Amino acid sequence: MGSFIKPGQRKAAAFGISFDTDRDGTSAPAVIDGEKQSNLLHQRNRLPVTKYQREILYLLERHSCTVLVGETGCGKTTQVPQMLLEAGWAAGGRSIACTQPRRVAAITVATRVAEEQGCTLGREVGYKIRFEDVSTPGVTKLKYCTDGSLLREMMDDPLLTAYSVIMVDEAHERSLSTDLLLGLLRKVIAQRPDLRILISSASLEAEKVAAFLDARTVKATRKRDRNASSGPGPMGDALVTATNGPDGDPADLATPAILSVEGRLHPVQVHYLEEPCADYVVTAVETTVELHREGIPGDILIFLTGQEECERAVALLEEEAGRLRRVGGKNALRIMPLPLFAGLPAAQQMLALEAAPRNYRKVVAATNVAETSLTLEGVTFVIDACHVKQRTYNPRTGLEALLVAPISQASAQQRAGRAGRIRPGHCLRLCTQEAFSKLQQATVPEMQRAELAGTVLQLKALGIDNMMRFHWLAPPPAEAMVRALELLHSLGALDDDARLSKPLGCQMAELPLEPRLAASLLAAGRFGCGQEIATICAMLSVHSVWASGGGQRRAIEEAQAKFSTAEGDLVTYLNVWKAWEDSGRNRKWAERNMLSQRVLLRAADIRGQLLYHLRRLGMEPISCENEVAAVCKAITAGLFSYATRLEGTIYESVDADYSGTNSYSLVRGTGGQAVRLRIHKSSVLWRVRPSMLVFHTVQQGPSGWHEMQDVTAIQPEWLPEIAPHMFQSVTRPRPQPGGT
DNA sequence: GAGCACTGC
Structure with missing residues (x-):
């Protein structure tokens, strides 16, 4: 079993783990306590970001772009847009947009803010995600949307004239769409001096983003101003490091400002292994048992890389739980091991997110979902295997792969933060401190490890033809770009001069599908099977329709066999769909056949949207009935x-x-x-x-x-x-x- | 011979 050390400390006494600041639980510095307040306004006023209202409004007035460095829980996502709203930025027919990387985040934040504003969701405050536009044109002043849906909007309105302020939230995650959005906004501000951009990011990325958006470099070719030094800003005590000239300098507008807001996370003490471990799943389980024996309250969150590891950890923990039950007394605290990954059915996900019953300590073995998408309350200990399963694209082979890789330090910090949401916590990293110091600082942005065909197609559709000259926040490998252009050309989306072809390329860009599937769907007209291919594309756009989750492998296989055909999986999906339709989209039928009704309904939504797009493009999708060869072609x-x-x-x-x-x-x-x-x-x-x-x-x-x-x-x-x-x-x- | 990080339009 591994033992832990904390930087600058002697080896701990018991179990190799030391908890010097923990037992009194009161060592947190100047943190706002968690006392419940019913008054929404009062709650709002207590958020750290509220103290910076003056600075934020000042900077927005004077700078086209402001980078907001805010730690988790400082309230930027909910409060900053409301400040802008109240300061009149949504007057004059334009509105404020705040982008989120995920759909649920857009919905929950919009709901919360509508409540705080005392308005009905969809009126002054609304949201827009795929399939759901809960906003009212002319009335909605503040709209939370996914960055993907804002990118779609740009296809119709490239200068985003409907908006006065765009806030790009969670930009540090560096997803494909946020990077693309930032690259495009960089061009938009050059033509819209009235537009304001707010980017919320973690500190590591702030300087980079600010330099990227510096308007003085936007028009200049290739040259970047090296004199953009950080100096004390005009706001005195606030941490304003605007790269600006003296007050009133017209250069102000062009230069981005950076504002730091402290968070309200509790301190998290970090521990490292003294010796590397051979099997991090086993070490994580052993560490869990030791923590449990220490008797300090709080749930435990273990970060692993995939479903298999999570299930293995849970199985090992179940064994230990049994052992602990036998040893401990009647009233002893018990452990409750639970897996958590995105593919898990919703009901089982809820188990991991809900509070454990009395006398139980929840131990959640989770994948990366718990780092960004889902938040567990009550976690005091994070055990981090410091690895992640990551998508990587090999431009040489043109294939993507999922590989387990060590995480970055930034990612580890994010994971550690999960232990300090309600009280001071501990993070136990399953690597040595030396190994940790050798990890890369930040995660490689998705832009540099993904296939780019879809991104390139989108840019082409926005009229950006010269990919090599486009300013990327993180330039993708040239080889990947060439591959993307080749693929799009082979699919007929680009002509011999690498320009978007008409009508095919334009139509492909219009469809919410990856380029290969878009090409299939548009070709389906030729083969007379638009209905069938729309179904298949929809089924490929969702999580597995087979109800996964725990020990039902055999049953799923048997159910699958009923629909399978010699043509393969895609035609099998088609059979599943037809049978589900014949059942009247019956939930009971789906359950009997080991299919997820929820996933099928989502596929139905997507299918409907694809058919709508085809009709809008002037193609009436027809069905080929039993001509399987046409479908396969x-x-x-x-x-x-x-x-x-x-x-x-x-x-x-x-x-x-x-x-x-x-x-x-x-x-x-x-x-x-x-x-x-x-x-x-x-x-x-x-x-x-x-x-x-x-x-x-x-x-x-x-x-x-x-x-x-x-x-x-x-x-x-x-x-x-x-x-x-x-x-x-x-x-x-x-x-x-x-x-x- | 046994399996699927995570988003998004």
Whole structure:
């Protein structure tokens, strides 16, 4: 078992863990206590950000862009937009937008603010996310929206003329859409001197964002002002570090300001392992048991990387819980282990989020959901395995993979903060302090580790043609950009001059789908199966429709078998959909067939939206009824870049009855990189060995194999027929027996 | 031979 040290401290006495400031629980410095107040106004006034009202309004008046550095819980998301509202920034027919990276956040914050403003949600204060526009044109002054939906709005109104202020919240998360939004806003402010941009970010990113938005560099080509020094701002004691000239200098407007607001998190003491651990799941469980024995109250949150690890940790904790029950007395505190990951059905997620029953200490084994999307109250201890499962894109092979990687220090800090929401807490990192100091400071922005085809298509649709000259907050690798352009060209979205093609490229950009699926959907008209492809695209846009979650694997497999077809997973989804429709979208039917009604309803929403878009583009989607080949051809029209052929069977194991793995390779090649593909276990074609297939997603597991998910069997002669520019001759699978 | 980080339009 690992023992922990705290920086600057001697080794602890018991269990290797020291809790010097904890027992009295009162060592928190000048923190506002959690006393309940019924008066909303009073509560608002107590939020740290409220003290900075004057400064914020002053800076907004004088600077096009202001970066707000605010720690968690300082109230910026709810209070700052209200300050602007009350200061009259939404007068004159324009409104204030505040973007959020996630839908739930947009809804909950808007609801809260409407309450504080004493108005009906959807009137003066509203929100807008996909499928839900709870705002009233001409009435709504403050709108919370997802950054993705604001990007969509920009397609119709590139200068965002409907708004006087755009607040980009949680910009430090550096999601694809926030980075894209910031790049675009940088261009917008050059043409809209009346527009104000507020960016809320963590301290690490603030300088970078401010430098990026400096208007003096916007028009200048390539040159960046190195003299933008941080000096004391005009507001005296406030932490204003505006990179501005003297008062009244017209340069003020052009230079971004930075304002720091302290949070109201309680201090969290950090501990490190003295020696590295071999298995962080085991160490996390052992550490949990020791903490529990220490008897300090508070729930425990363990950060792991995936479903499997969470379930393993819970299983180990259950064993320990049993042991503790036998040892402890009748009234002893018990532990209640619970898993938490995004794929978990809502009811089980709630268990992890709700307070534990009396006499129980909740121990939640969670993935990254608990770092950003979901907040657990009552957590006093965070045990952090310091790893994360991350999406990475390899531009050489053109494939994305999910890989477990060490987290960044910024991410670790965020996770630690989860222990200090209600009282001072502890964070136990399952690595040595030395190892921790070698972690990268910040997480690599998504922009630099994702496939960019969709992003490039969106930019093209906004009239930005020169990708290489676009100012990115984090420039993506040139190779990834080239790959994106190649893919869009092969799909027909770009012409030979890399300009958005008409009408195809414009139509693709219009659809809320990744480019490959958009291409399939638009090609479906040609094959007379628009209805079917809309269904398939919708099913691919949602979480798995199969009701996952705990020990029902067999039942799911049996249910799945009822709908599966030789054509593959996508046609299987089609069968599921048709059967669900025939049942009258019956919830009971869905339950009997191990399907999630909630996910199916969401798919129905998306399907409806896709059909609406097709009609708006002047295409009436028709159904091909039983022509499965037409459906598969339309699928191929979008996914041909992911066509693979069977190479043979590889025998890696020494077991006599081991049947080997059917190995596939990309028809178009992988740029000299060796890539071994196989069908993922979840596929209905797993036991089958179609000689050629297209897949929708692939992920690289720890085995080194790229595993293809959502596969569709195709005929080799379809490729040159459907994508003649990519496949000139009839491509047949090479007859090649096993590999090594 | 057994599995799916997380968002978003």
